[in-house]
Amino acid sequence: MDTKNTIKPAKKCYSHIGGKLGELLLETFADKKWIAKNDPSNKHFYITELGEKEFAKLGVDLSKIKSEAI
Known part of the structure; x- marks a missing residue:
């Protein structure tokens, strides 16, 4: 199985979650x-x-x- 195409990244930016996951969490928590x-x-x-x-x-x-x- 080629995991490069199936893994969804969660980026760490300094001491917090960044990237799309961080954006989705922020939007969800605000909603x-x-x-x-x-x-x-x-x-x-x-x-x-x-x-x-x-x-x-x-x-x-x-x-x-x-x-x-x-």
Whole structure:
């Protein structure tokens, strides 16, 4: 089997997921309202209360994310 044509890459960019997978995750989390922005022109998202609950269900440890003032 030629895996070069069947593997879907997940790119790591510094300390985060980049590439198409990162883009799809961002879009999905925003669509599900797990993440949101205070201002549409801002590039920064925050994790919503719903997101906190849903990420916890997936086993994502949000305590590893440093809090920032928004």
